Amino acid sequence: MTASDNDDALQRRMAKLKIHEDDLVEQFTRGTGAGGQKINKTSSTVQLKHIPSGLEVRCQRERSQSANRYWARVELCDRLEERKAAAKLEAQNEREKERRQKRKRPRGLKEKILKTKHKRSDVKSKRGRVRDD
Numbered sequence: 246m247t248a249s250d251n252d253d254a255l256q257r258r259m260a261k262l263k264i265h266e267d268d269l270v271e272q273f274t275r276g277t278g279a280g281g282q283k284i285n286k287t288s289s290t291v292q293l294k295h296i297p298s299g300l301e302v303r304c305q306r307e308r309s310q311s312a313n314r315y316w317a318r319v320e321l322c323d324r325l326e327e328r329k330a331a332a333k334l335e336a337q338n339e340r341e342k343e344r345r346q347k348r349k350r351p352r353g354l355k356e357k358i359l360k361t362k363h364k365r366s367d368v369k370s371k372r373g374r375v376r377d378d
Contacts, residue, residue: 255315258322262329269321270294271314276305283308293317300324 259265276290290305291313302324304317350358 251315255318255322259318262322262325264295264321264325268296270296271317273310278305280308289313291317293321295321295325298325298328300328 270293272292273288274290274292275286275288276284278284287308287310289308289310290303291310293302293304293314294300300321302317302321304313304320306316307313
């Protein structure tokens with residue numbers, strides 16, 4: 246797979262997730278960590294913010310700025326997909342919970358509940374004032 250194939254795949258993925266380049270704010274900063282003089286002198290770390298979702302990604306995986314731009318976009322896509330999958334799962338869990346709450350009780354369970362209610366009713370009905378007849 247060549248670099249242009251990767252770029253094309255990334256562009257398709259971003260289009261599928263409805264991420265437009267106009268919605269991205271990109272900043273370049275100096276990186277941190279190991280790397281010595283090279284990392285202290287170059288601004289190769291990419292900070293990418295997706296304005297509609299508010300997601301912010303920081304990437305300094307590679308030494309080159311252009312590679313970090315690519316990987317920042319890949320990471321942004323990953324995070325948006327995770328967020329959408331979590332929302333979809335949450336909605337499905339809500340539907341399942343509502344379905345479970347609304348379904349009828351099994352006949353045996355219902356009979357058992359009614360039996361205990363009748364028993365309790367008998368206990369309570371025997372309470373009361375003692376009469377002298």
